Amino acid sequence: MIGVSRIITGHNHFFVHGWQGDFAILKEMGKKFNFDVEQVEAISHCGRGVSSSAIRKALVEGTTFPEPTGGPANSQ
Numbered sequence: 001m002i003g004v005s006r007i008i009t010g011h012n013h014f015f016v017h018g019w020q021g022d023f024a025i026l027k028e029m030g031k032k033f034n035f036d037v038e039q040v041e042a043i044s045h046c047g048r049g050v051s052s053s054a055i056r057k058a059l060v061e062g063t064t065f066p067e068p069t070g071g072p073a074n075s076q
Contacts, residue, residue, distance in 0.1 A: 002035070004035045005035055005036065006036040006037070007026065007030070007035060007036070008039075008040060009026065009037070009038070009039050010039070010040055010052070011039060011040060011041055012042070013039070023037070023039050
């Protein structure tokens with residue numbers, strides 16, 4: 001038992017040496033070790049992809065993602 005009940009990954013998550021582990025392998029591991037696995041789809045905001053790296057960068061720089069041109073009606 002590994003003490004995990006659920007793992008949620010991003011759409012482009014890879015793991016282990018050489019980035020060989022993918023979502024399919026993680027799902028197989030979930031069946032073997034009895035935990036759920038969920039993958040979230042890619043999202044965008046104002047035409048830009050949103051990633052954990054972009055969020056970390058904005059936090060470090062003290063900036064935010066740009067607001068949509070024309071106000072909330074154009075948000076994605």
